[in-house]
Amino acid sequence: MKHWTEQDIESFRYRLGSDFIEDLETRMKALGLNHASLAEKKGVSQARVSQVFNDPGNLTLESMIEWTRAAGLKVSMVVYDDGDAKNELGPIPAEVFQRCWEICGKPSTQWQLEDAAAGSFTMMTGKQVDIVFTNAIAFADTLSAGVATVQFKYSPKPSDEGVLDLAA
């Protein structure tokens, strides 16, 4: 069994384009931008924005950069090995990488990445939690590869210190 994105390059490209539009719309919403305001920033009609957003299969690398920059955002490309060489499961949605990056405190350099993996995490709840992992990089790799589910349990003490139990 092969995933539908394995049928041809167009199919794979369509899925990547859809993920890109999904992510862009999520980021735009967070910034208070809608199709009309993006159209204004990019100097195109709102109909053009809708057309592009409804047909993500025609996006090019150049147009992806143009749309993200118009929204005041950036775009990255990620090459990864998820152990699915035959592509039976399809591409990992960009949202997974985006959320892993956010969970790690949005590092932008190798040093910040190492600090994030070994030290201080800002949880999705907004709580700042200090964690020391015996094998921090392996833990971060495991998380980003999506091969393990980790449950975080935060138990505040009266002293305002926290105890974090990790159950893999």
Place this chain on the structure above:
Amino acid sequence: MEHCVCWLEAVPDHPPLRDQRRGLAFLVHPKDRRVTAKDSFNELPSQIKKKLHTAMDYWLGGFDNKPAHHHGWDKSEYSGKYVMLWVFKCRDDQAGHRLYGFLQNPDPKRQRLRICVLVEYSLKDRDETDETILRRVESIRIQPAVIKAVEDYAGFLS
């Protein structure tokens, strides 16, 4: 399968089961003309198929907060009559395409397991839900033969 009134077939080009949690299947029901999902989906233009495949990918991957691609109906809607139903959706320039189905756990031993059984295709020109479709899919969902088909499908998955 000739002795069966109806049965389930895994949706091609997707894993039958993702993370032991979610799977997609077409209901095949030769004597019930209301069951149109499989045949209609196969005849859709490739561009529409890609959109619906993408919506299915998101659901299979557990990305539930994507109402533009797929959603259900909670207890507050229609007096909670359709909480088991689900729809995959997309738009082209002219209209909206919908694949309606229902969620079912075919194996009580695996509590997290959900199969989305696709039942009916619909072409829509407005966003509002047409309750007659929901009523129809719900009536199919509770047919004893359909319940049996879902239970039988659990054997295929294990």
